[in-house]
Amino acid sequence: MSSDHAAHAPSSAPNAPHALRFVLHVWRQKNAQSTGEFATFHLDDVSPDMSFLEMLDVLNERLIAAGDDPIAFDHDCREGICGACSLTINGQPHGFERETTTCQTHMRRFEDGATLYIEPFRANAFPIVKDLVVDRSAFDRIIAAGGFVSARTGSAPDANALPVPKGDADRAMDAAACIGCGACVASCKNASAMLFVSAKVAHLSLLPQGQAERGRRVLSMVERMDAEGFGNCTNESECEAACPKGISVANIARLNREYLRALATES
Amino acid sequence: MSAHVVGASSKLASKCPTGPLADRWQKHRFELKLVSPANRRRFHVLVVGTGLAGASAAASLAEMGYEVSAFCIQDSPRRAHSIAAQGGINAAKNYQNDGDSVWRLFYDTIKGGDFRARESNVHRLAEVSVDIIDQCVAQGVPFAREYGGLLANRSFGGAQVSRTFYARGQTGQQLLLGAYSALMRQVGEGKIKLYPRHEMLDLVLVDGVARGIVCRNLVDGAVRSFAGDAVLLCTGGYGNVFYLSTNAKACNVTAAWRAHKRGAVFGNPCYTQIHPTCIPVSGAHQSKLTLMSESLRNDGRVWVPRAGGDARAAESIPETERDYYLERKYPSFGNLSPRDISSRAAKQVCDEGRGVGATRMAVYLDFRDAIRREGAGGIRAKYGNLFQMYERITGEDPYQAPMRIFPAVHYTMGGVWVDYNLESTIPGLFVLGEANFSDHGANRLGASALMQGLADGYFVVPYTIASHLAGRKLGKVTTDHAAFARTEQEVRERIERLVNARGTRTPDSFHRELGLLMWDKCGMARNAAGLGTAIERIRDLREQYHRDVRIPGDAANLNSALEHAGRVADFFELAELMCRDALHRDESCGGHFREEFQTAEGEAQRDDANFCYAGAWELDASANGLAWNLHKEPLIFENVKLAERSYK
Structure with a gap:
């Protein structure tokens, strides 16, 4: 009706x-x-x-x-x-x-x-x-699984103690601009969340602050992503076209590389 | 109608430490009680709101070992309105070697606030500002950097040093995502229980102490209580009382107002900030206003035609017939003059009939000279996203013609009164960030809101909460206590009253009417007659609202009209208090401009002899209907000299 x-x-x-x-x-x-x-x-x-x-x-x-x-x-x-x-x-x-x-x-x-x-x-x-309201809390659970640098309040060194090459900082910022809206998932025929996950993995793995947890982070986030029922990436790039912040699929390549690297190095 | 004035009141113990200003926070921290690591898990802290203040507080407290529950009305804590802050965050790092210091940041903030904030609080804010930057960088916040890899800075409204750290035009987003990631780490470790799409609708007091909250689950409508040992309100400001503001649509005063109605005293409600650089209203459908970052004023020049009624296009008005009024009136600060001053100057030229655009309620922000100097590419590199946003909203290209801007409600300096520990007059109820009244006096400087939210959450409340948890004997309280059932019942009755009104008008139509009234009578300029009229009108409208509001459906489902209706009901009460506060304060200071009190040059005229205090309003629970008693917290300046705030 x-x-x-x-x-x-x-x-x-x-x-x-x-x-x-x-x-x-x-x-x-x-x-x-x-x-x-x-x-x-x-x-x-x-x-x-x-x-x-x-x-x-x-x-x-x-x-x-x-x-x-x-x-x-x-x-x-x-x-x-x-x-x-x-x-x-x-x-x-x-x-x-x-x-x-x-x-x-x-x-x-x-x-x-x-x-x-x-x-x-x-x-x-x-x-x-x-109606038009959906539950996107799966994204929060992926972040909770590893989308952070463990830096407890009060334990930070001086902000300029760790120089970051401008190019790395700019690329990290490009990835960090993700607003977590989920358009990448909605546009993908596989309902893959890999653009979202890769943006966070790229942001933090590009920065020196993110190195200590680099391998652990990507493994945990990908594991959570799979458990939430998101599909895999088959390189259609619909996600990048739909992304309101222009997050590049190059991040997905970085995610795959980080994942393989972690599989090889984390034990 | 005159309020009962209580005078310098024992109700308001600021608990500010004494002694040399620079030693006070350290001394206070030593004197504060501690909760030992093993005992922390026995205390349950309820954190309401997950913006910069709430997320940073929840994460920090959970890291220390407290049991924490965090609540937000959004579907995810990452969407709190802190995310929309554009320009930057101040810190007294002096990385630019240009004369900044903790003292200078303190002084600028006190002066910027027009000498209506506490010295002790503001100095603490300036001190911890440096720790905030360290903390955020450690979390991976991608601040702008120079080629050498070190952090970049820029200057921002109201400051003559470059102390503002930024992440393109998305500083609030990056800082919030940093705090959110810390919060989510604790959620993942099971240290924080997260309740998204939950709206706090009341505060529960047991023996006069804040021991819990009542929430409505916005998805299924269930009303449910949560018990704890302390409650932190980190619920933002109340700018949406004006309907049109730069706030997000869901920003509201309900949590703070419910606390007020349970006894928390409300400080300086009339201090509201009108931001000078917003995109003007385009029509009656307008649902909110969009800020164009103040950083644009570093390169854009503000002007209107010299003559009134000049309808020529901007490019055909020759240089000699333009009035760059900020540069003319305030030569040393020029286009970077503080927000209150710039906003009022824009109103003044529009009132003179010199406004531009179809509505004549706008001024130009012109990049012509900057584009000539640096090329369109240079300007695009600095402000590309902002120019694009302007083009999308207005359909005009700011590289070709100047932007049109007009002031809009942006921030509220007033809020729940708190002492130096950020504790309200209800023991166990702490209020952080924009929701409290504490650090900005009568006007907030640019890039200071992010600083205050994170200062409160990362570096103040984690220490001061112990004064409550360890300093008072807190018995175990669960939601089985009768106070919870009673408060829940009151919440349900309020909801039913709204749903059952079954009137003829939408909550939004009332909200718009209230907002317009507040903008006219209690906005950029106020006067006694207008405020008196506004109070009468608000009371009428409020009565009409409860009789004639129409909410479809029921309370047992996701009901966006009902959510809005509850918030509008509280705005109606707050609006009256704002007008009362504005009416009682017979002076002009910062964002509060009373037309009767101005200098010969039209600048704000403070009255330090009579109004050098924080006005704190206590609900008169014995009164029939809404009535308040005013308490005064005298502001004592031992380290700075009160002066006319000059930016000339």
Whole structure:
């Protein structure tokens, strides 16, 4: 059964010169146990200056006013850095715009009259909580398994005691820019988390601070990644294309190298 | 309507050490009690919030051997709003050999706060700032470096030395991920129990001591109690009372406000920071405001047309008809003048009708000269991600035309009153980071929020918590205690009241209305008449809210409207207190600008004779409805001379 809500209530934001029209097919699912389905909404007064999530806000305000359940979606900073927002828009995690999170995507980028399918990030390791909200705690468990440098508070030497070549520091920062949103997993046909895991492994193995636990770290994280039900990498590079922070698949090569190195050296 | 004033109060024992300022923290640490390593595991600490303050505190306490439970409303502790801080973190390392010192950082912070913070606290903050950088580097935080491999620094708003450490435009993210990784290490080792998607809705007191919290599981709606020996609130600031702010959407005051309603005194609620460089509002749909890092002011020049109503495009306005008003008014600090001063100056030129853009509520931040000097490539290397963000949001290219910026609510210096140990007036309740009122006085300097959050969590509370745990006889308390059942019941009743209102308006529509009112009457400039009107209006709206709010569905599921509704209910109460505090403080200082109290040149006019104190408000539990008593903590300056804060 598919419901069709015509959300034609008088516009609350008609301040833009050209209002845009969209047809939205949004995944609705009551909870983890139930099966979901698409619900259809027609919006005919979307300001081009709205962000994608602001468009959903406007829709939700109308749903609440009509006594309906608002569409649940994760979001928080709306600046593209917290990694909470997680929509798959027309089959692409975070939509079509390169290196841009859903919250930073603006409606002026879409064609007037477009039909948009909005789904959660789909992966077995990311069970759906409600509507567009998924459970990504598997990522936290991977970090807990080894994504750190064990440096207890108070035991650090002077920050300049350990020079780090600028190139290494820059490459570490490139990898550390990962926001943990899970778009890499959602974009991968194998639902692999290797871009996420490799970003952390690369960040810490590039730095002198990360050397002491270098082998142990990669083995523990990969073991946890497998146990969580993520798939393997088959070099499609969809993850890099979907990543809102442009994390490179070169990190996955580094991960594989680190893993083999650790297998050979850790006993 | 006048508040009952209690005067210099025994309620507020600051517990600041005495003696030479530079020795106080060391002396205090020696005098603090200790919990021996073997005994620590017997104490259970509840840490609410997992931003910089919460994650660093939880990790550090667990490393020491305490049993810790950590709670956050996000799906992962890594998403706390500290992650969005862009610019950097201050530390008195003096790595640039440009005259910095612990004393200078202390002095800049005291002065920047317009002489409304405690000397002892601020000096401690400056002292531990150097340890923070060491700690973060050891965790693998990828700070910017020079070719020699040593750490790079930059200068930041309100400082004449380069003491700011940074990781591109993502310093908060990298510091938080460092603290988060330390937290998760302890989770992996079983030393911390983690409760994501849990919202603290009340504090549980047993014999007047904080012994637990009541949370709602945001996924299944279950209301559940947690008992412990101490509670740490690390729940951030309340800038979202204005609806539009640079805060994340879920930022709220609920945990702090619930503690306030259980007796914790609230300090300086009217001190709010308006950040000068944000992207202006584009329409009524606006859900939040985006900050453009203050670091842009190192190279961007702020200006408006000299003449009002000048509608020409920026590039057709000749140099002689531009007013670089910050450089004109504050020649020694220029475009890097502190946030409160820069924000007010922007408001002033817009009020004069010289604002730019379609709404006329914006000023230019112009990189033309910097691009001429360093080339577009040089500017891209420094600010590429920020320029890209601006282009995405506005659809305009800042390499071609100047950015348009306007001030927006960014940070709240006020918060739960705490003593030198970071303990509130409720024994056993500690408050860290932005949630407390302690270190920034009436205005916070750039790159100091990250410093304070991590100072509190890594290097202050791990010591001071022992004053409570070892200093008081704490009997064993479990959630079977009647106080838990009673508090849980009150929480459930509050939830049911909201759900059962079944009114006509959404929580968001009320929140927007409240926010606009606060921005108009209690924002960048306030006056007595406006504040009086605001208080009346807030009371009306609040009453209407509880009668007419509409929340679909029930409380037994993930219900985002209900989550929001609970937070808005608490904002409605806080808003009144903010206005009362602003109304009582008959002076201007830092972020609190009362139009009646300004110098001939339009600068803030402090009244040190009458207002050199922290205003701390205690809920009057005996009153019918909301009422407060004001306590005053006198601020004593023994080491710096109170002066007019000049950046000219």
